[in-house]
Amino acid sequence: MVVKLSRAQLSRLGIVLEEERGAGVHLEHGPWTCAFVAATDHPVRSKSNFRRGSRLGQRWGQVVEFEDHIRQLLGRCIPEDWPYAGLEVGFKDRPKVVGFAYARAILDVANLPKSLYDAAEGVVYANDASVAAEASYISRARANPLLVVGFAALEPSAGVEEVHAAMNELGPQVLGLAALLQC
Numbered sequence: 001m002v003v004k005l006s007r008a009q010l011s012r013l014g015i016v017l018e019e020e021r022g023a024g025v026h027l028e029h030g031p032w033t034c035a036f037v038a039a040t041d042h043p044v045r046s047k048s049n050f051r052r053g054s055r056l057g058q059r060w061g062q063v064v065e066f067e068d069h070i071r072q073l074l075g076r077c078i079p080e081d082w083p084y085a086g087l088e089v090g091f092k093d094r095p096k097v098v099g100f101a102y103a104r105a106i107l108d109v110a111n112l113p114k115s116l117y118d119a120a121e122g123v124v125y126a127n128d129a130s131v132a133a134e135a136s137y138i139s140r141a142r143a144n145p146l147l148v149v150g151f152a153a154l155e156p157s158a159g160v161e162e163v164h165a166a167m168n169e170l171g172p173q174v175l176g177l178a179a180l181l182q183c
Helices: 007-012 056-077 113-120 160-181
Strands: 023-027 034-040 096-104 131-139 146-154
Touching (some): 023 056, 034 056, 034 160, 056 113, 096 113, 096 160
Antiparallel strands (some): 023 034, 096 146
16 A cells, blocks of 8 residues: 655654655664655666666766755755764764665666765765665666665764664664655
8 A cells, every 4th residue: 555645744754845856854763873864756877877878978967967966955854963074084083874775766776876875975974985884675666766865873983783773773764764755
């Protein structure tokens, strides 16, 4: 069963719609210092799926436009207290970041992360070396594109148990929002 929720219903659930394309939820409780989930109905593109051919420029332009859209979406949805650390901060002192993504798209699951995590550079983290773990889930479909991505920041000293706990909490949040937004 698919349930389509109104803007008012989403608002009561703590989901704030940003313009026409994008929603963001700040996650208050979990094994992290800060976390959020963002969603968009923008068609998903991947550098990993980039194929050379006669329409080379057009296809690459779609990837660039997708990354720009994601960068703007994340900038609107990221919590004000997100612990961003720039390149001037040593790697060992930067927060560890975990990410979980759901997409309704025609992509192989392994091709989803590259463009997504590159787009998050400079917004969620200085560079993707800060990403300690990531997971992706694809629901293959051409119609009604949807991307839901969650990020959680952990202490720089977080070990494998903390990363595992954060992924176990973040994944259901991302998939839960994806289920709510199905249409």
